Amino acid sequence: MVGSVGNGLLDLGGREKVEPLPKEFDPEEIVDSLLHSESNIVGKEEDGTSRKIVLGRNVHTMCLEVKEPEADDEITGEREAYMAGVLARYRRSLIDRTKHHLGYPYNLDFDYGALIHLQHFSINNLGDPFIESNYGVHSRQFEVGVLDWFARLWELEKNEYWGYITNCGTEGNLHGILVGREVFPNGILYASKESHYSVFKAARMYRMECVKVATLVSGEIDCTDFRAKLVQNKEKPAIININIGTTVKGAVDDLDLVIQTLEENGFKDRFYIHCDGALFGLMMPFIKRVCATLISNSTSSFHYKQALNHNHASASLKSQQWSFGQAPKVTFKKPIGSVSVSGHKFVGCPVPCGVQITRLAHINALSSNVEYLASRDATIMGSRNGHAPIFLWYTLNRKGYQGFQKEVQKCLRNAHYLKNRLKEAGIGSMLNELSSTVVFERPKDEDFIRQWQLACEGNIAHVVVMPNVTIEKLDYFLRELLEKRSHWYQEGTISPPCLAAEIGEANCLCFSHKN
């Protein structure tokens, strides 16, 4: 439902089951106001259907009101009892919601019990990680350890990199693109249309000219279109956002081909590349050793390659390869400017966070001195969560490269398992190389989508197979999906939608494409 008028209602219905928290709410009133409010903004889908997104007003559907304590609260203890009750119910709902979670790339499998005592401290890494602040309750020593690890992973020397631990993938993209703009103040930002929305937000915030580039069916940037757009703007330097895993399809842009395209078209030394590796930035380095046999039973892969081939000449080389790990490596030995990755995604972390690595040489252009902090000001945020680096440090130390490699292997295996079962059941689906994001037909029932927390766009939904997604969980999901689906598409009534536009004819299993 994703913003449809029905959303409000269904949503609350779904929520009611798992979060019986106090709220003032009259569903009819809300629907009524949604239907009649002039401030609703009606969006048009590409398929012609319309979706309503309620932008004009705040729907206070769920709110735990803060109430002023009664004078005798300390004696009666009623306030404490009320709060304890709310928190207990909330915790129960979190357990349920964590169990039924497949759509967002968050590894929910972590145990930071050993760090529980640190929660009592206001740990704040304000300012620059490499310059001491006067504030002593920080965790810079952990932060720098984590940054060193990532700089090593992406092959940039200790004395040549700068970075920091961010609040999320968006902050990484905002930072990388800002560095690019400071290096090339009149540069144009290029990004494929399947880039994360924060990339386009950055362009708007920073008042940068922005050119959207077309994508292949896989979701990868289309370098033919990229070349055409570059040629139209030869006079200005290029700042490029490269996706190491697009948000919806998990597609990895071809870094080498992008660099080649830039250099062949007169942009040598006049470009800045930011790699948005929010999810796969940390998975890709570990993929190359994964055995190719993983996909040997993936019968659709050949068809998928054919589809790719059909769309873009340069894919022909790729289509002859039949193993993982052929994608261009992300490394600072190539002319890239920055890489960002999320910490709460593949690593797993209770708070959103990310890692940003760039070249130290670029940072001086960006920063200015802040005497109050005894620091330079090169981060987007000021105060910075000091717990996040400790979570990351803890997991990196425990798992190490080897541990991550095992987990990546498991994720890819399970993703292929899911994709194969979907195909067997006659459900159109796609799984990109180097990816654990399984794209498939959007379930018809919004309750089901919410129950499994699937992210959807147009006719497609996806499951991102993270380390906490086991075969058992996938089987549970598949059983429910197939059971429900048999009701949605009963013989003689509606048919499943055609997905050829989204995932290619070869992957679509609709009535016209299944043979």
Next chain:
Amino acid sequence: MVGSVGNGLLDLGGREKVEPLPKEFDPEEIVDSLLHSESNIVGKEEDGTSRKIVLGRNVHTMCLEVKEPEADDEITGEREAYMAGVLARYRRSLIDRTKHHLGYPYNLDFDYGALIHLQHFSINNLGDPFIESNYGVHSRQFEVGVLDWFARLWELEKNEYWGYITNCGTEGNLHGILVGREVFPNGILYASKESHYSVFKAARMYRMECVKVATLVSGEIDCTDFRAKLVQNKEKPAIININIGTTVKGAVDDLDLVIQTLEENGFKDRFYIHCDGALFGLMMPFIKRVCATLISNSTSSFHYKQALNHNHASASLKSQQWSFGQAPKVTFKKPIGSVSVSGHKFVGCPVPCGVQITRLAHINALSSNVEYLASRDATIMGSRNGHAPIFLWYTLNRKGYQGFQKEVQKCLRNAHYLKNRLKEAGIGSMLNELSSTVVFERPKDEDFIRQWQLACEGNIAHVVVMPNVTIEKLDYFLRELLEKRSHWYQEGTISPPCLAAEIGEANCLCFSHKN
């Protein structure tokens, strides 16, 4: 010491005592490289002394390296033991650092033990707080409760406000100023020179014209200068950052006078005001009921008023008032656009966070739809820490308006206690009305500054009296300061610096001004 060459060394000296964590470090090597590196940037202070800030390289002074686990680690348990040891030492250092903390406005007095079980969940309020996302492990119901509380505090109706819980004060300023720019795309940003550095960072990020306005000795914006600057730029709308507590001096800008100045100079309906209430945004509403007798023993206040008077005509009215609470109230009943406040400051919270409240009408200009999230995109960040709203909700519920009022009272009383003791000891100091920030002579010894985590600028340092700063702690600090100071300024050698330029002649107790 704030970036001087000596810093690196002393700093490590200071650190060594409290944080005996493994590091690879040779102090001589670092100092040597600092002295000879061409990439050092040398800044010039206004007083003519030079300070070196090391921008050209990363000083890996402190780093807890992430090491790949040995193959037999699971059997020997060595890795676990090593990590447990590091964490135990770190915790000990946090306890010490929390105890000796006076310079940053963080309330370190909180107990979130009741929320400890929530740390196991990856709680993420990605997207807009008022629009349901498909991701179910969120805490929007707490977030909206907290936002409602703040909207009520600043007198904006539920259906007229929009807001969200940010990662820190900087994100609040970035958001408020961005909203201002979207409302007035060609507006000029005005901010007093004592505004937080994030305000000037915003101007640079957003490519906005920015005009710095002079300040009074108190740190307040100088409206005479503001008027002069406005008159020079009549053709463009004005976006103004108002400080509800400046970072260094805790000065509160005169909101009413700013509005009056705008309206009298032809800017009616052509301005946007963002209130940066990082610290005092939450204290000010509770100050007005505090008894005026609190400052009755503050003998310097009259002199301070005289100094103010001397600097700015409009202060004459103020100087006749002799109680707290005469400062213009922050309320959306006045023509302001947004208010931000930090959550980890006066409230107290283990992670940096903040609250942003703006008018709903402004938000539609800013946002665009993001189908992936089933949400609009009106926040700066994407993924958002879902634990922070629960911390805030918990404290607001427990303390209520009454609890905050008591704490504000305690802070102001203790701040006056500190200022009076400093004056008695012959140390120049200043305490603004409506403020718990005591500004005084910068201690001569950098070890001492670091030990007490004092924030410094030029010749002044400050202590921000938060609820966790007791009379006992202040006495401990004063004893140490006076003891050390008797060595720094022995008779016949050096004298304490003159602070007339920073805090006014009336507050300075240097050799020339003490009588």
